Amino acid sequence: MTITEAATSAKLRWVALAVLMLPVLLVAIDGTVLAFAVPKISEALSPTGAELLWIVDVYALVLAGLLVPMGSLGDRFGRRRMLLIGATGFAAISAVAAFVPTAGALIAARAAMGFFGAMLMPATLSLIRNIFTEANERRIAIAIWAAGFSGGAALGPIVGGFLLEHFWWGSVFLIAVPILLPLLIGGLKLLPESRDPNPGPIDALSTLLVLTAMTSLVWSIKSVAIYGPSLPVAAAFGLSLATGVWFVRRQLGRPVPMLDVRLFANPVFSGSVAANLLSLFSMVGFLFFVSQHLQLVSGKSPVEAGLVLLPGLAVTVVAGLVVVRLVRRFSPGTLVVAGLLLNAVGYAVVMVSGKAGSDLGLLIAFAILGAGVGMAETISNDLILSSVPAAKAGAASAISETAYEVGSVLGTAVLGGLLTAIYRGGVVLPEGLTAQQAATAGETLGGATDVASQLPAGLGGQLLASAQAAFDSGVIVTSAIGLGLMIAAAVLARITLRRA
Template identity: 55%
Template sequence: MTNETIDPMGTAASAPPRAGARAWGALVVLMLPVLLVSIDITALNFALPAIATSLQPSATQQLWIIDAYSLVLAALLVAMGNLGDRIGRRKLLLIGATGFAAFSALAAFAPTAELLIAARAAIGFFGATLMPSTLALLRTIFLDRRQRRLAVAIWATAFSVGSAAGPVVGGVLLAHFHWGSIFLIAVPVLLPLLLLAPLLVDESRDPAPGPIDPIGIALSMLALGGLAAGIKELAAGGLDPIGIGLIVLAALAGWQFVRRMRRVAQPMLDVGLFRVPQFSGALLVNLLSVIALTGFLFFVTQHLQLVEGMAVLDAALVLVPGVLVMIASGLLVVRIVRSVDPGVVVVIALGSSLAAYGMLAVLGEQVTIVGIAVAFAMLGLGIGAAETISNDLILSAVPPAKAGAASALSETAYEFGAVLGTTLLGGLLTAVYRATLVVPAGSDGAMAQAARETLGGAVAATEGAGAAGERLLEAARTAFDHGVIATSISGAVLMLLAMLVAWRSLRGSGD
């Protein structure tokens, strides 16, 4: 049997070489930062009550503790993807892993909310070097399309599972250790990467990267960072001048960036890719899927602990079935798309995620712990399949030399999804909570003020406060569940939109 395929013109062409054992070992190594970064985002949700008790952040600071990492990371992803194409993706990966581990250790012992936010921003800087490097290296390691699809499926599954398993890991750690242990896990995870990557992962870069474009890099940072910060500001403070100004700045920077990329001879990002339906549609499905996942975890982790009153580890275990479903979905979809159109598969899978949000919206305050577990499994079924297929289609749409830039865009979609999941859905939850909270007559003023900030503040303030505290806490829990209903309706709308995008842009994108 010859190692040949037939190209569309009917002539024989050499088939791309198939990867061997060393390549699959490299995949295992490259999964480590994927797991870590995704765990880092969602494990923190479970740690928020403990951090709130220890550092006493305001409601805005709580959102910043989560979002500082994602905001910085999102602003730098395109620039770092381009840098990896130039200096070497493996080299950038090793630099990022070292910095990520060092600042994670500092965050673990932050004495104030302000210092924790600063450490999270530094972690985001180095995190921006990790994710584009891992996905771009897969594009150059696995040249055979079917092998690459399986490798990307495993990679995407690690990403989705890390996001879903983050609360479980967080629950186990918080049940036995200080909240800083959430950040310390970076050190043992990244040490094997630093030791094994030089042995198993070959260096790769763009063979003809062109000159460095500092103006283009600055414009990309202003556009992405300004957009993320502006959305967060508007979600937290309403239509204030700062938020509007940031959005306008981001729009102007983005416009200038696109103009520059069209004019320069060797652009750092080929904006023409966005005219390819497969590429732009896969990016949007990726974005909407992650918004749905992180938004769900943001409110469900708080509901289980602060409304249901579950211990952190018990609450984490409720999500385990969903994690297992997400693993199975991400891997099984690789076989399914060999015979079924990828776009159709994504639409059907996301229908399960739509049903999950719809179930929570309908059940409302009557939702049970079992109902939450089932809803998360339904959500995971759709997200696992959608993430695998969308990432594979993004990589397949570009030549290997531009894998870093394409990977950076894929990760930008993921990180913006993480920002929007906590900022928009979390901001909506907070707004509804505050609007519907009815403070019982006779409540202590300080307790009432704490309850108006967050449900976590209500729990902490009413502890040991007797009957008056119990009445205030019950009112706060009811208001929180009203916010969950509104957020669930919004999540269902997002999933419906993702299904429409997949139906219009991803059909016909199979082998």
């Protein structure tokens, strides 16, 4: 290869990365943009409370359950092929979802989006593993890839807020079309096809087992946070545990398993997966309460609230790129530990304020957290990929993406559920409310804000002050829990990644 050909090849690798960033941004945006559309969806489609929960949750349930099977299918049939099929299906279903007339139809569309979304994400990371074979270039590429998730999560409120201020609720789903069309065009020309040269046979039972295990786990986590412990929740968790054990035993007994669970015997691999999951846990849990504070306490619009988070996004991107240079001087394990400790510091900043904090304090806390997530996510994802053979990149990518989704669910369910429980126990409802108003105001800060706007100024102000104080108390407690979990995660990473 001549120098000119090598330079051209290097340039095309980075152009290919730009193409792969499109589905990453889309899935991350989709994770946060829907929350801002819920009020308008409720007004337009009049869903029941259960239907509204399914509209929000069904996407994550299907996506988490199918990531491992889709990663395995990508290894077998071609990762680029799966990426392009997923992009086509996701764009088409998103366009349909924008115009559905009923809540039931929207639930079905969201489930289909989860199905095609599961094709997208394992393919992106595994293609990066095959395109960037040089270690330093791969770390930079993964840093950009990881920053895409943070960027999409922060852009979701800004983009969604703008669209909802100017258009109908369905416009938030049409974002997928202009993002994925360039992927289809560029993917055919720029992305190389890659697959496992020795794939195993299609294992329908393993697919059913992992789908049942992951879906039951995610549902039980979300349900216990909303409704508390119950027999159905315990049954779902038990089903998840039983099918998960069955899946692992089946993989260990097959000559060519769908997922090589022996990878977890490698402490570097398992420690990196745990760091990946807990980093996302910290960020999503933080975003859950900071987005409410900025809008419901500080009174900012969705667009203004998103803009407050932009500096943290910039820090996330910079940290992910800087850590690529730092890994030349410090061990990967040390940098992952440092990133997790920065996450802990971000939560500590919120605690020190004594309440949810000023907008400036939250901006600083999110910037510190963003630096930690940028460092830990970049290195942990690189370790996950580099610790397995290239032929198994799809399976490893699927595990990484599953950790991402479970981390996101846990961040919302655990910290969000605790925050909601503390709010319910701490809010003091003034006399003079109807039974319906008391029930609504006692559930969430958003409900209290809505009820307060319907009351006389004095009574409304009294309710709002109590609700905001209860919410702030919950933020302090959940931040303390987040702080403790990040310190524990740093200790775990220190033990498992010593020889990374």
